[in-house]
Amino acid sequence: MEDTFKLGSHTFKSRFILGSGKFSLDIINAAVQEAGAEIITLALRRANIGGIANILDYIPKGVTILPNTSGARNADEALRIARLARECGCGDFVKVEVIHESKYLLPDNYQTAKATEMMAKEGFIVLPYMYPDLNAARDMANAGAAAVMPLGAPIGTNKGLVTKEFIQILVDEIDLPIIVDAGIGRPSQACEAMEMGVAAIMANTAIATAGDVPAMARAFRQGIEAGRTAYLAGLGRIKDKADASSPLTGFLDE
Amino acid sequence: MSFKYLPNMEQLDHSMMNQVLDEVAAVDFEAFTANDVREALKKDSFNVTPRDFAALLSPVAQDFLEDIARKAQIETRKRFGNTICLYTPLYIANYCANHCIYCGFNCKNKIQRGSLTYEEIETELRSISETGLQEILLLTGEHRVKSSIEFIAEACRLARKYFTTVGIEVYPMNSDEYKILHEAGADFVSVYQETYNTENYDRLHLSGPKKVYPYRFYSQERALMGGMRGVGFGALLGLDDFRKDAFATGLHAYYVQKKYPHAEVSFSCPRLRPIVNDDTINPKDVYERQLLQVMCAYRLFMPFAGLNISTREGAKFRDNAISICATRISAGVKTGVGGHSEEEKGDAQFIISDGRSVDEIVNRVQELGLQCAMTDYVYV
Numbered sequence: 001m002e003d004t005f006k007l008g009s010h011t012f013k014s015r016f017i018l019g020s021g022k023f024s025l026d027i028i029n030a031a032v033q034e035a036g037a038e039i040i041t042l043a044l045r046r047a048n049i050g051g052i053a054n055i056l057d058y059i060p061k062g063v064t065i066l067p068n069t070s071g072a073r074n075a076d077e078a079l080r081i082a083r084l085a086r087e088c089g090c091g092d093f094v095k096v097e098v099i100h101e102s103k104y105l106l107p108d109n110y111q112t113a114k115a116t117e118m119m120a121k122e123g124f125i126v127l128p129y130m131y132p133d134l135n136a137a138r139d140m141a142n143a144g145a146a147a148v149m150p151l152g153a154p155i156g157t158n159k160g161l162v163t164k165e166f167i168q169i170l171v172d173e174i175d176l177p178i179i180v181d182a183g184i185g186r187p188s189q190a191c192e193a194m195e196m197g198v199a200a201i202m203a204n205t206a207i208a209t210a211g212d213v214p215a216m217a218r219a220f221r222q223g224i225e226a227g228r229t230a231y232l233a234g235l236g237r238i239k240d241k242a243d244a245s246s247p248l249t250g251f252l253d254e
Numbered sequence: 255m256s257f258k259y260l261p262n263m264e265q266l267d268h269s270m271m272n273q274v275l276d277e278v279a280a281v282d283f284e285a286f287t288a289n290d291v292r293e294a295l296k297k298d299s300f301n302v303t304p305r306d307f308a309a310l311l312s313p314v315a316q317d318f319l320e321d322i323a324r325k326a327q328i329e330t331r332k333r334f335g336n337t338i339c340l341y342t343p344l345y346i347a348n349y350c351a352n353h354c355i356y357c358g359f360n361c362k363n364k365i366q367r368g369s370l371t372y373e374e375i376e377t378e379l380r381s382i383s384e385t386g387l388q389e390i391l392l393l394t395g396e397h398r399v400k401s402s403i404e405f406i407a408e409a410c411r412l413a414r415k416y417f418t419t420v421g422i423e424v425y426p427m428n429s430d431e432y433k434i435l436h437e438a439g440a441d442f443v444s445v446y447q448e449t450y451n452t453e454n455y456d457r458l459h460l461s462g463p464k465k466v467y468p469y470r471f472y473s474q475e476r477a478l479m480g481g482m483r484g485v486g487f488g489a490l491l492g493l494d495d496f497r498k499d500a501f502a503t504g505l506h507a508y509y510v511q512k513k514y515p516h517a518e519v520s521f522s523c524p525r526l527r528p529i530v531n532d533d534t535i536n537p538k539d540v541y542e543r544q545l546l547q548v549m550c551a552y553r554l555f556m557p558f559a560g561l562n563i564s565t566r567e568g569a570k571f572r573d574n575a576i577s578i579c580a581t582r583i584s585a586g587v588k589t590g591v592g593g594h595s596e597e598e599k600g601d602a603q604f605i606i607s608d609g610r611s612v613d614e615i616v617n618r619v620q621e622l623g624l625q626c627a628m629t630d631y632v633y634v
Binding site: 021022024025044045046047048051052053071072073077080081084100101102103104105156157158204205208209 | 299300331332333334335336337386388418484511515516517518519558616620623624625626627628629630631632634
């Protein structure tokens with residue numbers, strides 16, 4: 001059976017969601033091809049409809065656009081941005097970003113859960129970007145989220161799975177796809193997250209700041225695929241020391 | 255220094271200002287060693303302390319400028335990617351009630367004064383928007399009567415018809431007045447303290463409301479209280495010891511952002527340029543090397559801050575600045591009143607050093623491997 005995952009009623013094969021906000025528009029196509037990405041994010045605040053450097057003009061046909069609400073400081077603003085994205089022809093997917101803290105850009109889980117509920121009621125396929133907190137993730141799931149997107153580390157830091165233990169809890173407890181977003185700096189970290197059982201990875205800075213953007217997109221795809229295969233295969237046991245070749249208590253059965 | 259507020263000036267508690275002034279008074283830039291600079295350069299993003307920031311501004315840090323620039327470039331790309339925001343200023347008036355001895359707009363300078371009518375403003379806005387820009391900065395001189403709140407508000411409303419992002423660089427006002435301008439479509443306010451040295455400030459500002467130092471200092475806070483998204487800071491480098499002024503500017507932004515975590519902050523780094531009717535003011539102490547040092551120090555101290563590079567600088571410096579640490583560059587600039595569609599109605603504030611058009615800047619940004627962001631904000 002083909003290995004896929006679902007967001008709302010949409011099925012995706014690629015488990016790599018590509019960010020678009022940090023690299024040059026003329027290499028988006030090459031990056032998408034090398035990443036094998038089926039979903040690309042888009043900051044609506046950057047969409048310059050009908051004007052110069054409009055990111056929408058550079059996204060290849062057939063790729064699902066995931067507009068984000070970057071710039072929203074509360075749930076109401078996020079909802080208004082989501083509606084604008086829909087009016088601009090970006091479809092029904094929306095990644096909720098509610099941030100009112102400009103230094104670390106950490107998401108506000110409370111406002112994000114509120115926004116999730118409001119958007120789900122309006123028929124959006126809602127993917128909230130969140131701090132990996134189990135209670136908040138449950139609230140978002142109950143509010144109608146199609147997936148949750150916990151951060152691995154503060155956005156743009158490339159620090160990897162700083163929140164690993166908490167993301168694992170979400171993987172174990174939340175019956176929705178868990179997509180790790182933000183902080184993933186290397187293909188090996190993407191691989192590690194996939195081994196944990198997350199459904200997909202979103203990355204932007206790690207690829208945008210690489211010397212060769214398409215090559216790094218390809219490396220991430222390979223890391224994600226390796227991690228996914230390892231997860232499906234079932235990871236071998238990890239032990240602190242080697243097994244003794246013959247059991248110490250074996251004599252009791254002799 | 256005048257701490258005496260004029261009637262109707264909103265007053266905020268002075269503790270932040272006193273803290274900045276105390277910390278600036280306590281710093282001795284000559285005391286920093288090469289080791290202090292090396293330690294600052296080892297720090298991770300967000301861990302650079304005010305003391306590290308001072309070390310990066312110190313004379314000894316000039317020997318590390320290449321290392322500082324390299325680190326600044328990494329931090330800039332991590333946070334902003336390859337994107338560079340483009341904008342242009344539109345002067346809608348140049349009346350001024352202040353007598354600042356270094357400024358071409360000062361009320362005693364015999365220059366041609368003027369302000370645009372609403373119709374002229376709209377014509378200018380339309381003309382600028384045809385260049386493809388989506389962000390505009392509206393400027394006036396500092397004259398509350400000749401450029402009333404309602405005049406500026408109407409200009410903001412008109413600007414929102416053509417631009418996604420409207421910033422203002424006008425006289426300091428009360429928070430309820432900033433609220434009016436925010437509701438009219440402005441979302442970013444820049445006010446420059448010029449110099450943080452209180453005695454020098456008093457000497458350089460002979461008369462006018464600008465003389466009230468603390469009222470100017472608290473402009474950014476009042477703007478944020480009025481609902482603005484972000485605020486800009488800057489000192490006019492060269493008016494006083496530029497290291498102290500840059501340090502004070504950074505601390506000011508640092509404490510404002512700490513108190514208002516949602517605020518987006520940005521820095522501008524003007525140096526004195528020759529001005530109309532007076533070409534003798536041209537300090538020698540802030541060369542391009544020092545200017546770059548200041549810009550990189552801002553970047554390392556606050557990796558998330560926007561950094562503007564204006565047309566006071568020449569094309570070569572600006573192009574290199576956006577490659578290293580600046581995130582915002584103006585294009586197609588006129589510093590007289592109007593002048594984008596028709597003849598200017600008033601004289602310029604300063605002479606620009608980079609007259610490139612929007613198309614030329616767009617092409618150059620792309621040649622540098624960077625990406626123009628014409629818009630980076632949704633006003634909701």
